[in-house]
Amino acid sequence: MLLLLNTALAFPTVVIGLCIYLLLMRRGPLGGLGLLFSWQAIVVAEVILALPIAVALSAAAVQAVDPRVRRTALTLGAGTLRTAWAVAREARFTLAAAVVVAFGRVLSEVGAALIVGGNIRYETRTLTTAITLATSQGNFNLAIALGLVLLALALTVNVLIQLLQGRGDV
Amino acid sequence: MATFEVAGLRHTYGGRAVLELDALTIETGARLALVGPNGAGKSTLLRLLAFLEPPSAGTIALEGRPVATHGARRAARRRVTLVEQRPYLFRGTVADNVAFGLRAAGVAGSAVDQRVRAALERLQLHALASRDARQLSEGEIQRVAVARALAVEPVALLLDEPASSADRAAQQAMFAALAEEQARRPLTVVFASHLLEDAYRWAGGLLALHQGRLSPVTPENLFRVDLPGGAGMQRVAVGPLLIDVVSGRAGPATLAIAPDEILLSAAPLQSSARNVFRGRIVRLAEHGAEIRVTVDAGIELVARITRRSFEEMGLAVGGEVYASFKSVAVRVF
Numbered sequence: 317m318l319l320l321l322n323t324a325l326a327f328p329t330v331v332i333g334l335c336i337y338l339l340l341m342r343r344g345p346l347g348g349l350g351l352l353f354s355w356q357a358i359v360v361a362e363v364i365l366a367l368p369i370a371v372a373l374s375a376a377a378v379q380a381v382d383p384r385v386r387r388t389a390l391t392l393g394a395g396t397l398r399t400a401w402a403v404a405r406e407a408r409f410t411l412a413a414a415v416v417v418a419f420g421r422v423l424s425e426v427g428a429a430l431i432v433g434g435n436i437r438y439e440t441r442t443l444t445t446a447i448t449l450a451t452s453q454g455n456f457n458l459a460i461a462l463g464l465v466l467l468a469l470a471l472t473v474n475v476l477i478q479l480l481q482g483r484g485d486v
Numbered sequence: 487m488a489t490f491e492v493a494g495l496r497h498t499y500g501g502r503a504v505l506e507l508d509a510l511t512i513e514t515g516a517r518l519a520l521v522g523p524n525g526a527g528k529s530t531l532l533r534l535l536a537f538l539e540p541p542s543a544g545t546i547a548l549e550g551r552p553v554a555t556h557g558a559r560r561a562a563r564r565r566v567t568l569v570e571q572r573p574y575l576f577r578g579t580v581a582d583n584v585a586f587g588l589r590a591a592g593v594a595g596s597a598v599d600q601r602v603r604a605a606l607e608r609l610q611l612h613a614l615a616s617r618d619a620r621q622l623s624e625g626e627i628q629r630v631a632v633a634r635a636l637a638v639e640p641v642a643l644l645l646d647e648p649a650s651s652a653d654r655a656a657q658q659a660m661f662a663a664l665a666e667e668q669a670r671r672p673l674t675v676v677f678a679s680h681l682l683e684d685a686y687r688w689a690g691g692l693l694a695l696h697q698g699r700l701s702p703v704t705p706e707n708l709f710r711v712d713l714p715g716g717a718g719m720q721r722v723a724v725g726p727l728l729i730d731v732v733s734g735r736a737g738p739a740t741l742a743i744a745p746d747e748i749l750l751s752a753a754p755l756q757s758s759a760r761n762v763f764r765g766r767i768v769r770l771a772e773h774g775a776e777i778r779v780t781v782d783a784g785i786e787l788v789a790r791i792t793r794r795s796f797e798e799m800g801l802a803v804g805g806e807v808y809a810s811f812k813s814v815a816v817r818v819f
Contacts, residue, residue, distance in 0.1 A: 392567060392587035393564040394586070483596075
């Protein structure tokens, strides 16, 4: 299971984009859904890209938690859910790191978004695909401006996550 | 009623048997010490009694009901709490930690605060309620863990090496709180210790484990007494006997006489031993080259002698013998 996940971590994003394209194309098995070149297709692709990272890193985070946490929660009468919550709470820094890494992968991703979204203006153009287009058109000012927006977004999300962690750590 | 009844218990780790107990009953309200060297199976037994893992074979009944299924173990864990050797405190404050079990039990918000406060006060920890649990000393962590365990009012509290923390005063406070809790309500306390001294000091009963089995070599000659007090030498009533001990203490105490400090003789000895009692041999137990002789002198005294002395003296069950020991050989706990 972990091996599969770890393989998925290293999967090239364009290959995932291609697979989803083949699934969603008109003659593909899921062509009837009419999702190709829609923002929903991009969401599906990004979830598939981010999930293995989130799961693999979360699993590693939970495995690294002191085994006494689980035993302590159980012996104090906690049920399965509360015990899992207690373990997750103790692992929250590494779990947050998993979120940041997964988010980073989605934020910087261009290949799959381009293939399944089609880079349609006002419809499926993401920041990264817009930068790709602007650069190829020689519109470097726009490309740099969009790049800065992307960086600011990444920074903001990271700061927010750090703030949330800090607040929980009384 | 018995809190725990264990039958045919076997537990293995990686194919290796670590615990084999044919039968064991722990009565409600007991204060039992599990003694034995490291690796004797004490922690394993405590984890099984805490229902944190199922035994490889055999049954454990809690208050008369066998706990065999996953669901039964889960329900049983609400009634038995284990404090580990190095307790883990969750992130958050001391009060958060003590509230954990209460919240898990679905106790209402206002009642949680009240019970947290009461539990902390019992362990003299109220001043630490809002402190970060990560900033406590080892002794404080131990006491917070005990307060957290007592807050859920378990029928049995299991403690793994509670005296291993460096802080002696913290241990005193902890055991005093446990005694107080036992006086308040029926609570069974079982604690593991590799130090006999702690067992003598705090336990009402002793259970010796050796290599995963109940050891026949239990610490013997333990007597609960009330010391009359006085300077230096005291004469203490133990059953019908009066035993001379050297202690300046007064009040409840435990006397311990090591079996190898007791001399057996056919006639009263002319010696410096202040305690000489006549009795009758009621039991003999052989352990290799040594023999443990139980003498009924009004109370049962166990003496450890070599097989050679045993044969030369011609001792036998029913035979009359004198047991002598010095007053300084009587340890007072």
